[in-house]
Amino acid sequence: MKNMLKGLGAALCVALPLLAQAPADAATPAGAGAADQALVQRGAYLAQLGDCAACHTAPKGKPFAGGLPMNTPMGRIYVTNITPDAQTGIGGYTEADFARALREGVAKDGHNLYPAMPYPSYAKVNDDDVKALYAFFMHGVAPVQQANRESDIKWPLNMRWPLMFWNMAFLQKGAYRDKPGKDVAWNRGAYLVQGLGHCGSCHTPRGVAFQESALDESGSAFLSGALLDGWFASNLTGEHNSGLGRWSDEDLRTFLKSGANRHASAFGAMTSVINNSTQALSDQDIAAMSAYLKSLPPVGGNGAAAYTYDPQATKVSLDRPANDAGARVYTAYCMHCHGVDGRGFAPMLAPLAGNPNVLAKDASSLINVTLNGTGDLVINGVPSPYPMPGFAAVLDDKQIADVLSFVRTGWNNGAPAVGAAEVAKLRQSTQAGR
The missing domain is CATH 1.10.760.10 (Cytochrome c-like domain)
Structure with missing residues (x-):
């Protein structure tokens, strides 16, 4: 998503490339051997769920070749090439390298990624789904030779090494674990919303260091709405007026599938989410996401009485x-x-x-x-x-x-x-x- 770096968070998050190499990995590099096509297809579905194309495909650009500019108060950053090209993409990544970048925000050469990449959410992705995503990006995506572009952020604000400390403070490692007492659909919905769906990246307020104020329903600010890049990402809790309190389960499922229902229509970055991601999801996964979101208690709002129509x-x-x-x-x-x-x-x-x-x-x-x-x-x-x-x-x-x-x-x-x-x-x- 197009997360803009602000305030102290900007100063912390736009910091120096760490050039130390990652530990050597003996795993087989991409391109060796035939891929399991069922695994590749599953990875393609998961990439849609994660809306990877929205950020990694520039307008009129080739799929996943990067180059999309993201504006920050300190200057522009450019999204990277994640095609399996060996020179300019991630073709040399092993599965372990890929998993580390996805879930910890650390590239193969050891430099830290900006948290515009929602790796705090992707940290919850389980090993089986990481394996499927890796298979897709290595065997289901055409390699594109397109060099990554350096950010326009000037030294010393382009330094990244402080992100190590940001990760120490705010990155919660470990795949999602089912919550006891919740049914299969609720847990599946929680896994999708908190993980690959990375809904909190836009819809949860940020703290002074640009960290999400909560990463799941245990935090009261989770999905309560947030200002981002000139848009206010909506409240997704059960709040009656500005949230989902008046939406039925069918209303929410219709919105995720089509981008519009009797209450509202998608706009801004949510248009891309509908176009590239949620409309392609299975009915079962849409139902699970809806079940989870509809379970969230009301938070936020403008303090007004419950809305009733009066013309x-x-x-x-x-x-x-x-x-x-x-x-x-x-x-x-x-x-x-x-x-x-x-x-x-x-x-x-x-x-x-x-x-x-x-x-x-x-x-x-x-x-x-x-x-x-x-x-x-x-x-x-x-x-x-x-x-x-x-x-x-x-x-x-x-x-x-x-x-x-x-x-x-x-x-x-x-x-x-x-x-x-x-x-x-x-x-x-x-x-x-x-």
Whole structure:
């Protein structure tokens, strides 16, 4: 995922390549002998589950050849080539080398990986799944000779050796172990969500050293929502307003398979997760993930009373748009898709009334998607017919603040208003380089 390094975490995580070689490994290198095709196919499924393509395949680039830029406050880093090319990829990695990189964030030559690679989550992947992933990347992926690009981060901030100490403090080694008293589906869901699914990498708040505040349900902050790269990754706990409390099990399974349901539609980085990962998962695994997520107790939210739909006050505002600047913008640009009643035309056009992203305390996602729109959801090869367009070139900061404040208070949503300064800040950070 596109994890941005911030504050003290940035200073710690952007540190010097450790050039000491890893211990010699006598295991057979990649490419020797025929691969078990069933194992390769299973590894391909697991790579989809882990959404490896989202980060390791650049736009218009070859699969898994890297090169995707990730912006940090200190400069850009570039994702690496993980094809089995012997010179520029991971073709020389043994299975032990691969497992160490995946689960401990240490490359074959001994240098530490940035925690933009979610190895604290992948640490929970069991040995059998590591073996299958290794088989896939060595025998199911075409080798691509494409040299890895050095980061744009300047010395001394490009040093990585302090990451050894970060790992000592925050990396919890050891594969996931089934929790006693929980059924098979719950444990499978926990393993997928916490491990290869690495949901916490985006949806769990970070501490001062950029560490996830919790790695499983034993921590109260786990999956309670987090700001990341200009988006607020949603609350995935049972919180009634901004979380999954009003979603049925079927609602959640539908969202993971299609990216949209009667409550909300995917946007931002979640679009890539739906396109490249969850839509391809088995019904059994989707059901397991849903069972686990729906078991999480409510955490976070904006402290408001449980949401109930009330269209009356908003209907009055829309009847007299000249008296409300936000209503005027909504009438001109939003109402045809999202409706006078705010209920949209789900699942094709997202509702705004009661939408968890609208009710969230942090309005970053609403501002970002209004400015920049979102990419197409592509389900079974078919793009969504009505993607959200961007309005950065059409509406100024005050107009966007006005309409989002109108939406956040409309239909009994009861969320805080949005200020023009918030819009200006996100406009500057998200429009840079476009």
